[in-house]
Amino acid sequence: MDARVQDAGIRGEIDIAGVNKVFGQGAAAFHALTDIDLTIATGEFFTLLGPSGCGKTTLLRVIAGFEQPTSGSLRINGAEVAGLGPNRRPVNTVFQSYALFPHMTVAQNIGFGLKMLGKSKREVEATTADMLRLVQMEALAERRPAEISGGQQQRVALARALAPRPRVLLLDEPLSALDLKLRKEMQGELKRLQAETGITFVFVTHDQEEALTMSDRVAVMSAGRILQMGAPTEIYNAPVNRFVADFIGETNFLVLPVASVNGATATLTLPGGKPATARLPDGMRPATGADVTAVIRPEQAAITGPEEAELTATVDGAVFFGTDTHLQLTLTDGQPFVLRRQNRPDQPPPATGEKLGLSLAPGALRVLED
Amino acid sequence: MVAPVDPADPAGAAADAPPDVARPGGWAAHRWKWLLCAPALTVLILAASGPLLIVVVYSFLTPGTLGGVTWEFSTDAWFRVFFRRDIFDPDVVTWNTSHLAIFWRSISLSLQTTLLCAILGFPTAWFIATRPPHTRTIWLFLITIPFWTNLLIRTFAIQEMIRNNGTINTLLQGLGLIDGPIQMMFTDFAVLVGMAYVFLPLMVLPLYAAMDKMDFRLVEAGYDLYASRLMVLWHVILPQVKPGFIAGSILVFIPAIGAYVTPRVLGGGRTMMLGNLIALQFGQGRNWPLGAALAMLMLIVVVGALIFYLRTVGRNDGERRV
Numbered sequence: 001m002d003a004r005v006q007d008a009g010i011r012g013e014i015d016i017a018g019v020n021k022v023f024g025q026g027a028a029a030f031h032a033l034t035d036i037d038l039t040i041a042t043g044e045f046f047t048l049l050g051p052s053g054c055g056k057t058t059l060l061r062v063i064a065g066f067e068q069p070t071s072g073s074l075r076i077n078g079a080e081v082a083g084l085g086p087n088r089r090p091v092n093t094v095f096q097s098y099a100l101f102p103h104m105t106v107a108q109n110i111g112f113g114l115k116m117l118g119k120s121k122r123e124v125e126a127t128t129a130d131m132l133r134l135v136q137m138e139a140l141a142e143r144r145p146a147e148i149s150g151g152q153q154q155r156v157a158l159a160r161a162l163a164p165r166p167r168v169l170l171l172d173e174p175l176s177a178l179d180l181k182l183r184k185e186m187q188g189e190l191k192r193l194q195a196e197t198g199i200t201f202v203f204v205t206h207d208q209e210e211a212l213t214m215s216d217r218v219a220v221m222s223a224g225r226i227l228q229m230g231a232p233t234e235i236y237n238a239p240v241n242r243f244v245a246d247f248i249g250e251t252n253f254l255v256l257p258v259a260s261v262n263g264a265t266a267t268l269t270l271p272g273g274k275p276a277t278a279r280l281p282d283g284m285r286p287a288t289g290a291d292v293t294a295v296i297r298p299e300q301a302a303i304t305g306p307e308e309a310e311l312t313a314t315v316d317g318a319v320f321f322g323t324d325t326h327l328q329l330t331l332t333d334g335q336p337f338v339l340r341r342q343n344r345p346d347q348p349p350p351a352t353g354e355k356l357g358l359s360l361a362p363g364a365l366r367v368l369e370d
Numbered sequence: 371m372v373a374p375v376d377p378a379d380p381a382g383a384a385a386d387a388p389p390d391v392a393r394p395g396g397w398a399a400h401r402w403k404w405l406l407c408a409p410a411l412t413v414l415i416l417a418a419s420g421p422l423l424i425v426v427v428y429s430f431l432t433p434g435t436l437g438g439v440t441w442e443f444s445t446d447a448w449f450r451v452f453f454r455r456d457i458f459d460p461d462v463v464t465w466n467t468s469h470l471a472i473f474w475r476s477i478s479l480s481l482q483t484t485l486l487c488a489i490l491g492f493p494t495a496w497f498i499a500t501r502p503p504h505t506r507t508i509w510l511f512l513i514t515i516p517f518w519t520n521l522l523i524r525t526f527a528i529q530e531m532i533r534n535n536g537t538i539n540t541l542l543q544g545l546g547l548i549d550g551p552i553q554m555m556f557t558d559f560a561v562l563v564g565m566a567y568v569f570l571p572l573m574v575l576p577l578y579a580a581m582d583k584m585d586f587r588l589v590e591a592g593y594d595l596y597a598s599r600l601m602v603l604w605h606v607i608l609p610q611v612k613p614g615f616i617a618g619s620i621l622v623f624i625p626a627i628g629a630y631v632t633p634r635v636l637g638g639g640r641t642m643m644l645g646n647l648i649a650l651q652f653g654q655g656r657n658w659p660l661g662a663a664l665a666m667l668m669l670i671v672v673v674g675a676l677i678f679y680l681r682t683v684g685r686n687d688g689e690r691r692v
């Protein structure tokens with residue numbers, strides 16, 4: 001029985017193939033997960049990102065064993081785990097609600113998994129002490145969950161899940177209840193813990209910034225499907241469709257006519273008549289003259305003098321964000337455009353109604369498959 | 371378990387103390403408003419303590435010849451609760467063993483009833499608590515149905531089941547499993563079955579309430595941390611429904627120890643309990659002071675048991691302190 005957690009030295013991984021999850025039956029059936037294919041490498045920090053109700057928790061619960069997939073296969077460290085209960089999988093969960101046992105002390109909570117694995121009292125105590133140190137909770141070991149703060153509870157939940165040294169740690173929006181500062185602190189702490197333990201993390205969040213800053217790879221989900229999977233830079237710079245582009249970061253969507261197509265790129269005509277080169281998605285060859293949707297991030301355009309300007313825009317307003325300002329602009333053909341500019345004392349924000357020339361960073365413009 | 375907060379810790383006590391400031395128009399103004407409750411309080415105090423006081427007083431009086439009391443101070447009733455004088459030689463004092471046997475039977479049967487109710491009530495409450503929410507009301511309703519029927523009738527129904535030529539014996543004999551009827555009536559067993567049947571809802575309802583409040587995510591957390599079903603039950607579920615067990619035990623034990631109808635009908639004259647003994651003194655026994663003393667004793671036993679129980683079981687309970 002113990003073998004499942006003992007061999008934590010060997011690096012494991014998760015293989016999900018063709019997993020579907022349907023809740024209910026007949027007319028009331030609800031497809032919570034559709035054809036999920038996913039491979040998570042050992043020691044990876046993998047993030048599931050998506051709007052509320054898209055199936056992130058359901059996928060996590062399938063991996064943990066709280067839900068059985070309706071179809072498909074799930075392997076952990078190469079072994080099929082279908083039919084194994086959560087207590088037979090080398091996987092631990094940090095629950096969104098923490099789910100700490102209220103009648104146990106912090107130390108007893110952390111030691112619970114080891115105790116259930118039948119470890120000796122001495123070993124349980126030693127590991128609990130290590131874990132308490134790891135999450136810096138030694139001083140509060142004898143408190144009960146109700147007597148510590150939310151952030152401390154979160155650390156205890158983490159320590160409790162880490163103590164049995166699972167191959168995989170599942171974290172369901174563990175930071176969503178924390179205030180911004182504590183959240184940033186815990187993000188760093190999570191990264192540190194993951195690096196120190198080498199355990200595979202599957203992290204759920206609906207905060208795109210959190211996903212981008214912490215993950216090795218991100219899977220963007222919507223309505224039970226994985227839309228795109230890749231490194232944060234890939235997801236941000238090359239979103240595969242409108243949903244991903246819209247969900248990750250801020251994006252300008254421009255509907256532009258195609259002037260010509262040359263291999264993997266197309267020349268589009270910008271409002272005002274100037275040409276611009278845009279990358280085409282694989283296999284897309286739009287007809288000349290057809291309208292396509294192109295995207296460009298707000299920080300990938302800059303204000304320039306009238307001579308180099310590719311676009312001309314009128315300022316509608318400015319929103320101050322501390323490090324930078326978002327300028328709300330309208331292009332000459334009426335399409336809205338947001339520009340993000342770093343704040344510098346020598347560059348006061350332009351006045352409303354002012355006309356600006358814009359230039360686009362080379363390679364920034366991408367055509368989307370709608 | 372270690373108590374995480376030392377109750378004697380003066381720093382902690384000081385931190386917990388409410389700010390002792392009488393703001394003008396604040397607490398000072400509220401201080402006399404309780405007088406508005408005075409009429410209700412008066413009724414309550416008179417209604418609750420008045421009869422009790424009468425019982426205390428009566429237990430120190432002399433029995434009247436045809437029942438009632440004569441106003442003459444005497445500790446004889448209290449003496450006779452525990453002791454007995456030899457009929458021929460009043461100086462020979464022995465323990466009143468028949469009383470002691472009844473005390474013991476009352477306490478033991480009440481404890482057994484409580485235990486039986488807990489054992490039967492837990493799965494019942496669990497079953498209800500795990501039904502879909504809209505059907506739970508129906509199950510709870512079904513549980514309370516016996517309350518709608520007169521206790522005496524319910525007890526006679528039990529009698530019909532267990533008497534010598536009742537349902538169970540007839541059935542067993544018909545199946546050829548037994549030759550003669552099993553004597554169940556007028557035994558402690560009959561009283562136990564009857565009381566468990568009557569008081570079971572009083573255990574199920576608080577248990578259900580505790581389970582309903584229970585955080586089922588903790589059960590998942592238990593499984594996630596490699597606990598088996600049994601371990602989840604023991605380490606996660608039972609500690610969480612403990613307040614329900616405590617409330618249920620109190621609700622069952624207290625009426626059980628004073629039960630009158632059930633031991634009367636099912637136990638007959640042989641397996642008497644405290645309630646019957648007390649009733650006897652006010653009826654045929656015509657010894658009201660003794661009845662009053664026994665009633666006081668029962669009160670003392672119940673309160674004592676309650677305090678002991680809450681001290682031992684209720685102590686160090688994380689959820690309750692929060």
Ligand SMILES: Nc1ncnc2c1ncn2[C@@H]1O[C@H](COP(=O)(O)OP(=O)(O)OP(=O)(O)O)[C@@H](O)[C@H]1O
Nearest residue numbers: 023024030032051052053054055056057058059206
């Ligand atoms: N037991 C269930 N029975 C029926 N439908 C369910 C069940 N559990 C989840 N669902 C549905 O499946 C969908 C996905 O739910 P899930 O909890 O996985 O969302 P999520 O992505 O975690 O959302 P959030 O970010 O709000 O936590 C939701 O529409 C939800 O209503």
Ligand SMILES: [Mg+2]
Nearest residue numbers: 056057058172
């Ligand atoms: Mg969720």
